[in-house]
Amino acid sequence: MPLDILIEALLFYKTVPQNKQKLIKVFAVPDEEFSTALSTLKTRLEAGATRLLETETTIQLATAPELSEFVESLRRQDLTGDIGKAGAETLAIILYREPISRSEIDRIRGVNSSFILRNLLTRGLIIRESITGNGYQFRISTNLLRHLGVTHKQELPQFSEFMNTIDTFDTAET
Numbered sequence: 001m002p003l004d005i006l007i008e009a010l011l012f013y014k015t016v017p018q019n020k021q022k023l024i025k026v027f028a029v030p031d032e033e034f035s036t037a038l039s040t041l042k043t044r045l046e047a048g049a050t051r052l053l054e055t056e057t058t059i060q061l062a063t064a065p066e067l068s069e070f071v072e073s074l075r076r077q078d079l080t081g082d083i084g085k086a087g088a089e090t091l092a093i094i095l096y097r098e099p100i101s102r103s104e105i106d107r108i109r110g111v112n113s114s115f116i117l118r119n120l121l122t123r124g125l126i127i128r129e130s131i132t133g134n135g136y137q138f139r140i141s142t143n144l145l146r147h148l149g150v151t152h153k154q155e156l157p158q159f160s161e162f163m164n165t166i167d168t169f170d171t172a173e174t
Contacts, residue, residue: 003027003037004044008061017058075122083119090116091144094126095153096166099137 006027011018024034038059042052049067053060063071083091090113093105105113117138120126124143128136140153150156 002040003029003033004041007037007059008041008045011052011059011061015061017053017055017060019058021057023059083123083125086113086116087119091120091125091140094120094138095140095144095156096162098139099129099131101131101135101137103135105138 007023010023010026020034024031027034029037038052038054042054045052045061049064050061051064053062086109089109090105093108094100097104097108102113102117105117117126117128121128124141125147126138126144127141128138131137145151145153148156153159
């Protein structure tokens with residue numbers, strides 16, 4: 001498989017800026033070969049919906065600037081609809097289990113939660129924090145607390161009862 005395609009796959013999978021020097025080590029290639037692959041990737045992407053963003057130290061995939069109005073209209077549509085049952089379920093998991101990783105959310109729900117998490121992030125109901133290593137944790141946002149009309153999640157009705165039930169479940173599960 002050509003290096004430019006492997007780099008694209010990695011960037012698509014990671015979704016966040018990647019350090020170029022680390023990628024050179026991951027792919028075990030000389031700097032020149034990596035630079036050539038980036039040029040090839042950049043040229044190939046110019047005809048599509050994504051672009052390669054490059055700084056001195058990092059690279060990342062992003063939507064083409066000429067599609068910004070289209071993407072913004074999609075974002076506005078996402079914000080106007082109801083979050084749905086899956087969104088409410090995911091939000092409750094984060095609310096009572098924060099900080100929590102996507103893999104743990106997926107385990108609890110039994111399905112992939114990537115789309116739901118993106119929707120909740122877009123709406124500003126949750127925040128994503130980088131954790132040591134290669135991952136993220138999700139937490140509730142102050143916007144969610146404001147929307148719920150509380151200053152602390154502990155002020156939610158029956159919060160302590162729910163936490164006791166969750167603790168009992170966790171203990172029984174292990």
